[in-house]
Amino acid sequence: MNSIRALDTEEVADPSPAPLSLTALSSTGAAEIPGLNLSRSLPSATIAAIRRALCDSPVLVFRDQSLSKSQQAAFSAQFGELEGHIGKLSDGSTFPLVHTLTNLDAERNVVNMDVAKLNWFWHTDKSYHAVPSFVTILHALEVTPEGGETQFSNAHLAWAALPPATQARLDGLQAVHDWVASRINSGTSPATAAQRRERPPVTHPLVRTHPETGRKSLYIGVHVSHVAGLPESESKALIAELTRHIGKPEFLYTHRWEKGDVVMWDNRALHHRALANYEIAAHPRVLNRTVVVGTRPV
Numbered sequence: 001m002n003s004i005r006a007l008d009t010e011e012v013a014d015p016s017p018a019p020l021s022l023t024a025l026s027s028t029g030a031a032e033i034p035g036l037n038l039s040r041s042l043p044s045a046t047i048a049a050i051r052r053a054l055c056d057s058p059v060l061v062f063r064d065q066s067l068s069k070s071q072q073a074a075f076s077a078q079f080g081e082l083e084g085h086i087g088k089l090s091d092g093s094t095f096p097l098v099h100t101l102t103n104l105d106a107e108r109n110v111v112n113m114d115v116a117k118l119n120w121f122w123h124t125d126k127s128y129h130a131v132p133s134f135v136t137i138l139h140a141l142e143v144t145p146e147g148g149e150t151q152f153s154n155a156h157l158a159w160a161a162l163p164p165a166t167q168a169r170l171d172g173l174q175a176v177h178d179w180v181a182s183r184i185n186s187g188t189s190p191a192t193a194a195q196r197r198e199r200p201p202v203t204h205p206l207v208r209t210h211p212e213t214g215r216k217s218l219y220i221g222v223h224v225s226h227v228a229g230l231p232e233s234e235s236k237a238l239i240a241e242l243t244r245h246i247g248k249p250e251f252l253y254t255h256r257w258e259k260g261d262v263v264m265w266d267n268r269a270l271h272h273r274a275l276a277n278y279e280i281a282a283h284p285r286v287l288n289r290t291v292v293v294g295t296r297p298v
């Protein structure tokens, strides 16, 4: 038996790569991983190490990358199934699996900013799905000379900072997440009838437990329509209070984009938003985007 194990192909064909070195970028769970070329196929041990790194650092930054769309898809697919999208391109077709966030078209005209506007509000990706996203991966192709950062709020830290009496009041509550509400909350064009059929409202715990770390976190954002079972005014006030809470500086990491950055984040541990703090018509901001399907929040 032992001699057969010694010939195990995994051990022979996949020599252990050097351990990942992480450089902290903040005390709120953001870190940089230098020295990897994400356009190449990475050993499975490296992918496993990146997954483990996400548990401590739900925002991971890889600098100076140059990925084609298919290379980005291949890198992303090593973390799970790639997610389809609900947003539409200007020709009416649905976003491809690797799609591009852009503010300007080739003639430097401002494109339909609906998707971007949604991103200006705190959210986690696809929380309007019964099974929302695990990681989102953005690759910066063009960046703005100033502003245009992506801001992350650590949802574990936000939960842990609440007074015990508030935690006791919130734990066990359920929130309804809904594409229709998300469009209303963000002031973007209303959901179409087809989108309503495709994405009916879903209910998730207001306080979720991370499936790998076991840590609890607040789970809210722009896609939330209301907290189930509360009178409307109370629900509104609670959502407003928690939204203010997650925006406190002590929970945040603000990513200043450089061309070539790949940023990968765990939606199960964070809220995030884009900062609309640059002159949109003046500077292209272009990022390729992939999303990996996650797990049902509990």
Ligand code: OGA
Pocket (backbone or CB within 6 Å): 101, 119, 125, 136, 138, 148, 149, 150, 151, 272, 273, 274, 275, 287, 289
């Ligand atoms: C996203 C997102 C923010 C940004 O891609 O899911 O929210 O800064 N992006 O573009």
Ligand code: MN
Pocket (backbone or CB within 6 Å): 119, 123, 124, 125, 272
């Ligand atoms: Mn997002």
